[in-house]
Amino acid sequence: GQQVMQIPQYQHVQEGEDFTTYCNSSTTLSNIQWYKQRPGGHPVFLIQLVKSGEVKKQKRLTFQFGEAKKNSSLHITATQTTDVGTYFCAGPRDQKVTFGIGTKLQVIP
Amino acid sequence: DAGVIQSPRHEVTEMGQEVTLRCKPISGHDYLFWYRQTMMRGLELLIYFNNNVPIDDSGMPEDRFSAKMPNASFSTLKIQPSEPRDSAVYFCASTGTGYSPLHFGNGTRLTVT
Numbered sequence: 579g580q581q582v583m584q585i586p587q588y589q590h591v592q593e594g595e596d597f598t599t600y601c602n603s604s605t606t607l608s609n610i611q612w613y614k615q616r617p618g619g620h621p622v623f624l625i626q627l628v629k630s631g632e633v634k635k636q637k638r639l640t641f642q643f644g645e646a647k648k649n650s651s652l653h654i655t656a657t658q659t660t661d662v663g664t665y666f667c668a669g670p671r672d673q674k675v676t677f678g679i680g681t682k683l684q685v686i687p
Numbered sequence: 688d689a690g691v692i693q694s695p696r697h698e699v700t701e702m703g704q705e706v707t708l709r710c711k712p713i714s715g716h717d718y719l720f721w722y723r724q725t726m727m728r729g730l731e732l733l734i735y736f737n738n739n740v741p742i743d744d745s746g747m748p749e750d751r752f753s754a755k756m757p758n759a760s761f762s763t764l765k766i767q768p769s770e771p772r773d774s775a776v777y778f779c780a781s782t783g784t785g786y787s788p789l790h791f792g793n794g795t796r797l798t799v800t
């Protein structure tokens with residue numbers, strides 16, 4: 579089964595609104611990775627978080643890793659139509675990389 | 688760096704036929720992963736290799752599925768016989784170390800009628 583759970587599964591937002599997706603694990607993660615998959619495309623790596631409580635930013639994207647290293651979030655500020663796609667978290671464990679179900683983001687212009 | 692190369696991009700076959708999907712990882716990458724993506728189940732890890740050796744195949748659905756990696760630059764995923772429920776996008780990914788980001792191929796969209 580899936581190592582990580584991700585919510586919500588779908589999200590529709592108006593362009594300019596913020597968006598957040600959450601990733602939760604029942605076990606402590608050594609690190610967490612986030613990927614984005616555009617419609618019809620393949621997952622593309624965005625970022626990796628390693629440290630407890632770590633926060634990283636990429637322009638309008640903010641990634642957080644929980645203090646207990648069991649949860650993570652991705653927040654997009656002021657969404658744009660180019661943000662459309664499915665966002666996945668992945669929790670590598672013993673080199674085995676399993677993905678959450680993903681959050682499919684639709685941005686309404 | 689040509690990236691991970693998968694072939695074919697699309698495969699349409701009839702139930703009962705054998706299907707072979709191919710993957711060429713990025714040169715120098717020691718890990719290779721096969722994933723299956725469907726709307727219902729998301730990205731499922733089928734099997735992964737380290738230095739051409741299968742490490743974990745617990746995600747392989749059943750005996751109809753098999754995967755090989757005869758050398759560092761080539762892997763296959765075979766389904767025999769194929770069934771309509773095997774229809775999905777199959778991705779291959781590689782990475783240099785176990786905790787490095789995965790590099791995905793463009794995937795093979797398989798349709799079994």
